[in-house]
Structures are given as structure tokens and as C-alpha cells.
Amino acid sequence: MSLTDISRVRRFSRAVTTETGALDQSFLGRGRPLGVARVLNAIGHGRGDVADLRLYLGLDSGQLSRILRGLEEEGLITTETAEEDARRRVAVLTGKGSAEFAEYEALSNANANSLLSRHPDPDKLLEAMDFIASALTRDRITIELADPESPHANWCLDRYFDEVNRLFKQGFERAKTCDPQAPAMRPPVGAFLLALSDGLPIGCVALKGTDQGYAEVKRLWIAPSARGLGLSKRMMQETEREARRLGIGTLRLDTNEQMPAAIALYEKTGWARIERFNDDPYPTHFFEKKLT
Amino acid sequence: MSLTDISRVRRFSRAVTTETGALDQSFLGRGRPLGVARVLNAIGHGRGDVADLRLYLGLDSGQLSRILRGLEEEGLITTETAEEDARRRVAVLTGKGSAEFAEYEALSNANANSLLSRHPDPDKLLEAMDFIASALTRDRITIELADPESPHANWCLDRYFDEVNRLFKQGFERAKTCDPQAPAMRPPVGAFLLALSDGLPIGCVALKGTDQGYAEVKRLWIAPSARGLGLSKRMMQETEREARRLGIGTLRLDTNEQMPAAIALYEKTGWARIERFNDDPYPTHFFEKKLT
DNA sequence: ACATCTGTCTGACCTTTGTCAGGGAATTTC
DNA sequence: GAAATTCCCTGACAAAGGTCAGACAGATGT
Numbered sequence: 001m002s003l004t005d006i007s008r009v010r011r012f013s014r015a016v017t018t019e020t021g022a023l024d025q026s027f028l029g030r031g032r033p034l035g036v037a038r039v040l041n042a043i044g045h046g047r048g049d050v051a052d053l054r055l056y057l058g059l060d061s062g063q064l065s066r067i068l069r070g071l072e073e074e075g076l077i078t079t080e081t082a083e084e085d086a087r088r089r090v091a092v093l094t095g096k097g098s099a100e101f102a103e104y105e106a107l108s109n110a111n112a113n114s115l116l117s118r119h120p121d122p123d124k125l126l127e128a129m130d131f132i133a134s135a136l137t138r139d140r141i142t143i144e145l146a147d148p149e150s151p152h153a154n155w156c157l158d159r160y161f162d163e164v165n166r167l168f169k170q171g172f173e174r175a176k177t178c179d180p181q182a183p184a185m186r187p188p189v190g191a192f193l194l195a196l197s198d199g200l201p202i203g204c205v206a207l208k209g210t211d212q213g214y215a216e217v218k219r220l221w222i223a224p225s226a227r228g229l230g231l232s233k234r235m236m237q238e239t240e241r242e243a244r245r246l247g248i249g250t251l252r253l254d255t256n257e258q259m260p261a262a263i264a265l266y267e268k269t270g271w272a273r274i275e276r277f278n279d280d281p282y283p284t285h286f287f288e289k290k291l292t
Numbered sequence: 293m294s295l296t297d298i299s300r301v302r303r304f305s306r307a308v309t310t311e312t313g314a315l316d317q318s319f320l321g322r323g324r325p326l327g328v329a330r331v332l333n334a335i336g337h338g339r340g341d342v343a344d345l346r347l348y349l350g351l352d353s354g355q356l357s358r359i360l361r362g363l364e365e366e367g368l369i370t371t372e373t374a375e376e377d378a379r380r381r382v383a384v385l386t387g388k389g390s391a392e393f394a395e396y397e398a399l400s401n402a403n404a405n406s407l408l409s410r411h412p413d414p415d416k417l418l419e420a421m422d423f424i425a426s427a428l429t430r431d432r433i434t435i436e437l438a439d440p441e442s443p444h445a446n447w448c449l450d451r452y453f454d455e456v457n458r459l460f461k462q463g464f465e466r467a468k469t470c471d472p473q474a475p476a477m478r479p480p481v482g483a484f485l486l487a488l489s490d491g492l493p494i495g496c497v498a499l500k501g502t503d504q505g506y507a508e509v510k511r512l513w514i515a516p517s518a519r520g521l522g523l524s525k526r527m528m529q530e531t532e533r534e535a536r537r538l539g540i541g542t543l544r545l546d547t548n549e550q551m552p553a554a555i556a557l558y559e560k561t562g563w564a565r566i567e568r569f570n571d572d573p574y575p576t577h578f579f580e581k582k583l584t
Numbered sequence: 585a586c587a588t589c590t591g592t593c594t595g596a597c598c599t600t601t602g603t604c605a606g607g608g609a610a611t612t613t614c
Numbered sequence: 615g616a617a618a619t620t621c622c623c624t625g626a627c628a629a630a631g632g633t634c635a636g637a638c639a640g641a642t643g644t
Contacts, residue, residue, distance in 0.1 A: 129304035
């Protein structure tokens, strides 16, 4: 790695710490020290569990305990013992606490908004941010089962169709293809998987159950910002695992010659070329994989 | 601005603070509090002036004074009164201090390096980082006079020629064009300007003096990561100001039809199309501007 | 039933950071 | 040359962050 490259990284990190340092400042606008504000925000984001908080914020048990007591005295939270284990405690926002949390959220949003609107090309800035965030949190991307009609799923599918439409010379109409119905992508016949990075969806894949002895893999999509991280391979592995769990023995999929990266992936991971098995006008290549 | 966009910005900022938080941790590996380490590093980077330090690090005068005394007791720095103003003090690294500073630099470099080498496509990551760093530090981009043969200038010029070569279908050979000689780009006949963002060069422009009653604007280049920020306009304004300072009354420039953005800029900022005034094979458009 | 482990809380203590008023020396202004 | 200003230092104090040993209650294993 050349020295210039390193100084580019360091310039980035200086720029970002200066900026996000200013972002931290916004937390101070409400007369509460940073540590306390961070704890309040973490609780607001659903991390009420004390042990979880300690881990997440890297705080000493004594320190966290004091901060929690302080918040309790302010009337912003209450603490209850957890049901499943009476040693553990869980912090919960009171009404006043929720209002205060909302104020912090508004501050954060306003900050993000002003950062974005100061830039002449916000879309490009967002793309670069997504790319970097995906790169940095790569080790923390999770793949989870989701409902095919949930907002996150729809967000991904919309992007998928947009992209396919742009890619195919002849265009792509959702009505003409065999778009799987939601029930076929739900257990026990099928599944829908989302890749989440820090809570935001960055990829999806569907497993569509059929009554013909096989299931189809469809709608594999990875956000542009998350490509090149080996995520599609992970998604496919998870899909196979899910298929096994559902007792499915044979997987099929179709794809188009204009997606060479996808085709290469399938060929590298044990999929076999087969004859056309449907009359969808868009796909040109057909694959099958037996699960053992 | 949509809520999704805002959550994308916030995801970025969380990802980055987690990562650069870990980077700050590295400063703690040497048994010194963060504030002290920051001061030592700033001094190592040439910011020895006490008033400058205070401004740069945002420290209270009392606090900085205490930190400096601490570093002095450790034998890492000495402070001297400035020559030009005996009230001001300047901190200088001792031999031991330089060694310590070098250790911090090595830590930082190793950190940046590991971040980069963990990524499958470091070049793309660097580009995204440059883009964001330029966007965030936009208000702090400075334009300075530089020597046309300095390393920074050469770095920019190399990139300029690379890019022109890629842009022109017929290619571009530095030998065939009228490449101005360095002395023509130095005062008192000409100038060479660099755009610096946090010390790194991100653009250049040359003012080439001639003995024919006008000067030529040449080699206007902005790093891809810094485009769209209105920087070329600022560079051209600075060039005109510099020309006035040198007593130049007429500016000329040539450009190529394959650079529509540049042509649009010239037309919008008071340049007039004129006849070809040289026999350089590459340019297709010629402009002139009278300075009043 | 007993010992052991786990999760949280408390109190004590220290370091670091943040803030402010005032003093002394050098410089600038009039 | 006197007054005002600028720059750095000092001392005092408060707030916040960090660390640790021990107490207590609940969970777990034998």
C-alpha cells in the first residue's frame, strides 16, 4: 500500500472526525453530558437491556449504573427486572423520556439533512456514504428472514425491478414475468431473506415454493454500494440452508445472459445448466442444484 | 430530503464513528491521554505555535498550557518565544519527542493500511473516501501559490495528462503540445496555483506568461473527487486575481470540444471566443478575457 | 442444600477535561 | 510615553470520565 493511499485514508478520517465531532456537539445542545445522551439514545433505539448497553457503549458497570440512576432521577426512564432472568435489568423510556429522545432524534436528523443539502450532488454523496458504510460494517451484515411484503422487502424489490429494467435493452415489465406471489415466498413453502447492515436493507433474495417438487431462487439483489464484498455468495448459502430447513431437495433458478457475474457465481458454486423450465420471456439461462 | 436519505447519512456516520473511534483508541496505546496525544501530534505536524494550537484543537488556554508543561516535563518538547513577537510561544519537538511522534505516525499509518487492505476493492474505497472528504472539507479548501516543479504540482500535472490522454480519441502526447516551461509559470511573469484540501492537492491551474502582451491560462485540473463543488470557478477567479497582481491585462486560453463543462464555464464567466492563436494540434476552441 | 457463577448496584478514589479570573510581559495605538 | 490590547501562564475549582473492590440477589450445577 503506497504512502499516498495511506495519507488519503488519513485525510478522510480527519475530515470525518471533524464533521462527526460537530455532530456530537449537537448532543450537547440539550444540557446533558455526552455519556448520558448516548445512553438515552441507545435506550430509545431499543437497547434497554443493561448488559447490552454496557457492551454496546463500552461503559464500565459502575459508570453505567450511575448514569441510569441519573436518568431515573430526571424522570426519563424507569428500570425493571427482566422477566426471564431476575438478575438482569431493563431500562424503559417514560413518556417524558420518549419526548426527550424524540428531541435528540430531531437534532440528529436536522444535522444529517443539513450535511446533505449543503452538497450540490446529494445522490452521489449518499452513494459514496453507503459504499463506505457497507465496507466498514461488512463484518456486521446480517441475513434475516423477512416477510416478502414488508416495507424493507418492497424497498429492495423496487430497486431490483428498476435495475433490471435499465439493464435489459428491451425493457422489463413486471406484469409479463412470472412474479411470485407473496404466499409462495413465506414459510412453510418458501422464504424471503434480507441482508441488513446496521438495520438498513442492502440486499434480498426470495425462495419461491412450487408444487412440482422443487423451489426457485428469485430476486437476488445486492445494493450497488454493497457489491464486491462477497455478499451474494453468502445470500445464496443462506438460501440453501433455508431450503434444507424447509425440506426442499431441488433448487432451480433462471437468469439472463446480461448478468455475467451472477452466472459465474452459479457455475462456481455447484449449479448445473439445465433446459428451459418455464416460458418467462426474460431469462436466457437455467440452472438447477440438488441439495444433499 | 426523504427520511430514508437521512437514515442513510446517519448509518454512515455511525459506521464511521465506530471505526474512527477504534482509530482514536490507537492513540491510547501509548499510555497518554487523548488530549496530550493530540497536542503532540499537532506539534509534530508543524503546528508548534501556541495560539495556532489552541485554535486548531479547540482548547482552552489554561488547558493547553498545562498539557504543554506536561510534555515539557516528559522531555518531549521545548518551548521558545517566537522571534517576530516575543509574547508568542512556539513548541518544538526534542529528539525524544520526534521519536515519540514517529511512533504515533506509525500507528496511524498501520491503522489506515489495515482498513484499506481488508477491502476487496481498495481503489474504489479510496475514491469514495476522497469524494466524501472533499465534500466535508469544502469550506476549508484553500488555493495557494506553488512552484510548478514542486511534488504536489507534479502529482496534479501527471493526473491531468493521464486524464487528457484517456479523453482524447487520438490520444495526447505531452511532447506534441506546447507544454509551458516552468519559468513561464513562476513570478514575475506567471504563476502556478494549487487547490489544497487539508494539505492534500486536489486541483491546479497555471498562468503562463508570454512576451506578446497576454498570459495564458493552462492546465486547469480538478481531482474527480472534488468536482461539482464549484472549485474550477474559484480557481479561475484566483487566477484572474493573480494576473491582475502581476499587471497582466489580457488572458487567453485554449481548450478542446471534448470538455463541454469547461467551455460552458468560460462562456458563463465573461470569456469571449476568438480565432485560433497558436498551432497546438489539440485545442479546438480559443478564448480571451480582458481584465479591467 | 450447597457452592459457584452471573448481573447489577454502591462507594471510594483518581485522572482528565472544562471554565474562569487574574497576573506579567510584549506590542500596538494614540 | 501612557493607555489599551494581545498573548501566554498560573491557580482554583467543578464536572465528567474511568477504575476497582465488595455487597447483594438470582441462577446454575452437583
